[in-house]
Amino acid sequence: MRIAVDAMGGDHAPQAIVEGILLAAQEYSDVEFILYGDGEKIKPYLGDHYNTDKIKIVHTSEKIESDDEPVRAIRSKKQASMVLAARAVKEGKADALFSAGNTGALLAAGLLIIGRIKGIDRPGLMPVLPVIGKDEQFVFMDVGANADSKAENMHQFGILGSYYSEFVLGKKNPKVALLNNGSEPRKGSELSKKAYDLLAADEGINFIGNTEARELFSGLADVIVTDGFTGNAVLKTIEGTAMSVMELMKASILDGGVKAKLGGLMLKDSLRTVKDTMDYSKFGGAVLFGLRAPVVKTHGSADKVAVYHTIKQIRQILTSNVIDDLVVHFETLNEKQAIE
Amino acid sequence: MRIAVDAMGGDHAPQAIVEGILLAAQEYSDVEFILYGDGEKIKPYLGDHYNTDKIKIVHTSEKIESDDEPVRAIRSKKQASMVLAARAVKEGKADALFSAGNTGALLAAGLLIIGRIKGIDRPGLMPVLPVIGKDEQFVFMDVGANADSKAENMHQFGILGSYYSEFVLGKKNPKVALLNNGSEPRKGSELSKKAYDLLAADEGINFIGNTEARELFSGLADVIVTDGFTGNAVLKTIEGTAMSVMELMKASILDGGVKAKLGGLMLKDSLRTVKDTMDYSKFGGAVLFGLRAPVVKTHGSADKVAVYHTIKQIRQILTSNVIDDLVVHFETLNEKQAIE
Numbered sequence: 142m143r144i145a146v147d148a149m150g151g152d153h154a155p156q157a158i159v160e161g162i163l164l165a166a167q168e169y170s171d172v173e174f175i176l177y178g179d180g181e182k183i184k185p186y187l188g189d190h191y192n193t194d195k196i197k198i199v200h201t202s203e204k205i206e207s208d209d210e211p212v213r214a215i216r217s218k219k220q221a222s223m224v225l226a227a228r229a230v231k232e233g234k235a236d237a238l239f240s241a242g243n244t245g246a247l248l249a250a251g252l253l254i255i256g257r258i259k260g261i262d263r264p265g266l267m268p269v270l271p272v273i274g275k276d277e278q279f280v281f282m283d284v285g286a287n288a289d290s291k292a293e294n295m296h297q298f299g300i301l302g303s304y305y306s307e308f309v310l311g312k313k314n315p316k317v318a319l320l321n322n323g324s325e326p327r328k329g330s331e332l333s334k335k336a337y338d339l340l341a342a343d344e345g346i347n348f349i350g351n352t353e354a355r356e357l358f359s360g361l362a363d364v365i366v367t368d369g370f371t372g373n374a375v376l377k378t379i380e381g382t383a384m385s386v387m388e389l390m391k392a393s394i395l396d397g398g399v400k401a402k403l404g405g406l407m408l409k410d411s412l413r414t415v416k417d418t419m420d421y422s423k424f425g426g427a428v429l430f431g432l433r434a435p436v437v438k439t440h441g442s443a444d445k446v447a448v449y450h451t452i453k454q455i456r457q458i459l460t461s462n463v464i465d466d467l468v469v470h471f472e473t474l475n476e477k478q479a480i481e
Numbered sequence: 482m483r484i485a486v487d488a489m490g491g492d493h494a495p496q497a498i499v500e501g502i503l504l505a506a507q508e509y510s511d512v513e514f515i516l517y518g519d520g521e522k523i524k525p526y527l528g529d530h531y532n533t534d535k536i537k538i539v540h541t542s543e544k545i546e547s548d549d550e551p552v553r554a555i556r557s558k559k560q561a562s563m564v565l566a567a568r569a570v571k572e573g574k575a576d577a578l579f580s581a582g583n584t585g586a587l588l589a590a591g592l593l594i595i596g597r598i599k600g601i602d603r604p605g606l607m608p609v610l611p612v613i614g615k616d617e618q619f620v621f622m623d624v625g626a627n628a629d630s631k632a633e634n635m636h637q638f639g640i641l642g643s644y645y646s647e648f649v650l651g652k653k654n655p656k657v658a659l660l661n662n663g664s665e666p667r668k669g670s671e672l673s674k675k676a677y678d679l680l681a682a683d684e685g686i687n688f689i690g691n692t693e694a695r696e697l698f699s700g701l702a703d704v705i706v707t708d709g710f711t712g713n714a715v716l717k718t719i720e721g722t723a724m725s726v727m728e729l730m731k732a733s734i735l736d737g738g739v740k741a742k743l744g745g746l747m748l749k750d751s752l753r754t755v756k757d758t759m760d761y762s763k764f765g766g767a768v769l770f771g772l773r774a775p776v777v778k779t780h781g782s783a784d785k786v787a788v789y790h791t792i793k794q795i796r797q798i799l800t801s802n803v804i805d806d807l808v809v810h811f812e813t814l815n816e817k818q819a820i821e
Binding site: 273274285288289320322328329330331332333353354355356357358367369370371373374375377378379380381382383384385386387388389390392393394397400401403404405406407408410411412414415418419 | 613614625628629660662668669670671672673693694695696697698707709710711713714715717718719720721722723724725726727728729730732733734737740741743744745746747748750751752754755758759
């Protein structure tokens with residue numbers, strides 16, 4: 142399998158990207174990488190691995206900046222590392238696209254260059270998040286590929302998430318829930334009530350009803366569906382709250398005198414465990430799911446370990462053939478609807 | 482000032498409610514309480530304070546349960562403690578309504594019995610939340626009085642929050658921000674773009690633009706405006722995430738052997754500081770704001786201290802005369818619009 146890598150995207154590019162790719166290349170001998178970016182800047186981090194069978198470089202000096210307007214950037218910067226990497230996937234030269242760059246631009250590149258699975262109206266952005274207290278994960282979508290989602294889109298997020306949970310994460314008959322403002326069936330906004338009806342009517346998925354954001358981490362569902370605006374706010378609230386609590390903890394240890402400082406030292410491992418559990422970058426990045434190939438975005442601040450985990454995830458997605466299965470699912474659906 | 486108290490609402494009613502009222506009555510000699518509920522059940526917690534000048538009981542054996550359908554309950558249980566308390570406010574026998582009961586029913590009682598300020602289309606539910614690292618608070622609305630908000634409602638939330646921040650919390654020229662999926666001006670859903678335009682065009686408020694949920698606790702704004710669906714999800718995500726992090730901390734201390742347990746003991750005060758900082762019940766309850774009188778809801782699980790803090794908050798609201806100011810604001814606005 143071949144992964145097209147936008148080597149210039151992210152706060153620590155190209156160093157973190159290239160070092161992460163090297164870590165992955167050492168472990169996975171069945172993966173070939175094509176790195177798109179500035180050859181001179183990439184070279185120092187590759188050493189002996191520069192332009193081998195497994196790691197190829199395609200040089201380009203153009204790149205998309207984090208504050209570029211997404212669609213305009215994709216259209217005007219035709220030689221940007223991200224655009225070239227997306228085109229390689231489109232043309233069959235690579236099987237998947239990885240980037241830590243401008244999220245909006247990556248969404249635009251995915252939609253405009255790689256294209257959607259036939260029958261999918263809008264792809265969604267889907268991170269893999271930890272269930273607290275269990276060694277399990279759940280997927281949550283859409284966290285912001287769309288500023289406005291329709292109920293039909295949310296129904297498709299349920300199908301997409303279900304496939305991912307089953308074929309990539311190995312859950313049997315994954316439970317799908319709808320994020321709502323109450324757990325009872327008739328709760329919610331006009332939008333969430335419509336999405337509820339569509340999800341409930343689909344016998345192909347194991348829909349268990351509404352869930353509230355308070356229960357997100359409880360493991361109650363394997364797939365949690367929401368519209369792109371709410372999902373974006375919820376994911377950023379998780380990050381903001383977890384960060385605030387950890388900062389408060391740190392401040393209160395530093396302000397707490399000798400006893401607290403000593404206690405803090407003794408609890409160093411425990412505090413690290415908490416941080417590690419909440420750090421979902423170990424499950425990989427957020428998948429822009431619903432496209433004809435895996436497009437995966439990791440955090441702009443990703444380090445080499447996060448990059449490595451994201452490559453591991455992309456390899457799992459490719460090995461699972463989940464996208465081919467989705468293509469068949471939506472083709473069959475289209476045929477059925479055509480007959481009816 | 483006189484506060485009508487739904488003595489039967491909440492998980493620990495009437496005990497926590499009555500004990501909290503007693504704490505408040507000891508401190509605030511200018512407040513009279515009318516307790517609505519089961520006299521026999523309330524009496525044991527009042528002791529000598531049963532039916533004094535300051536604390537009166539209005540007996541009723543009917544009450545609204547936490548799983549009652551809100552509007553139906555308000556209409557059919559005409560003798561319920563919450564309904565009687567709301568009616569007392571409506572009839573001018575009390576100045577404010579306090580409850581820890583069924584949130585939906587309290588919203589319905591507020592809307593249907595007490596009524597909106599003229600010119601307000603939809604009231605919002607507004608908690609007071611802590612700025613992390615500073616001894617300051619911000620208000621956030623709507624967290625769920627409405628399942629669907631219009632842009633015009635969100636504009637009014639900005640005005641309402643601004644008045645609260647200035648007159649109750651004492652902020653000069655409070656900064657108002659819109660929760661959005663990016664901080665740039667043209668970001669967002671159709672709804673949030675419209676709300677942005679209305680907030681930006683209103684010269685009466687100090688609108689500073691968009692903010693992302695990651696920055697909620699940063700103190701960037703004194704008032705954060707959102708629609709009722711997103712606000713509900715965000716508030717519940719804050720609670721779920723903070724709870725998860727604290728639980729993880731506890732589990733990792735218990736699993737961490739002797740050293741971690743000792744460290745945990747030494748850090749007990751620091752851990753309590755963190756919990757206290759995040760516990761926003763010390764700022765009172767969530768105000769159902771936009772009604773003709775203060776209606777304040779505290780958490781169903783509130784203890785006597787939370788009840789006490791909520792009474793303190795209601796007293797501040799009444800002392801500030803903020804609702805009279807809002808009535809004048811919207812009357813003037815109506816007159817202006819009539820002339821134009």
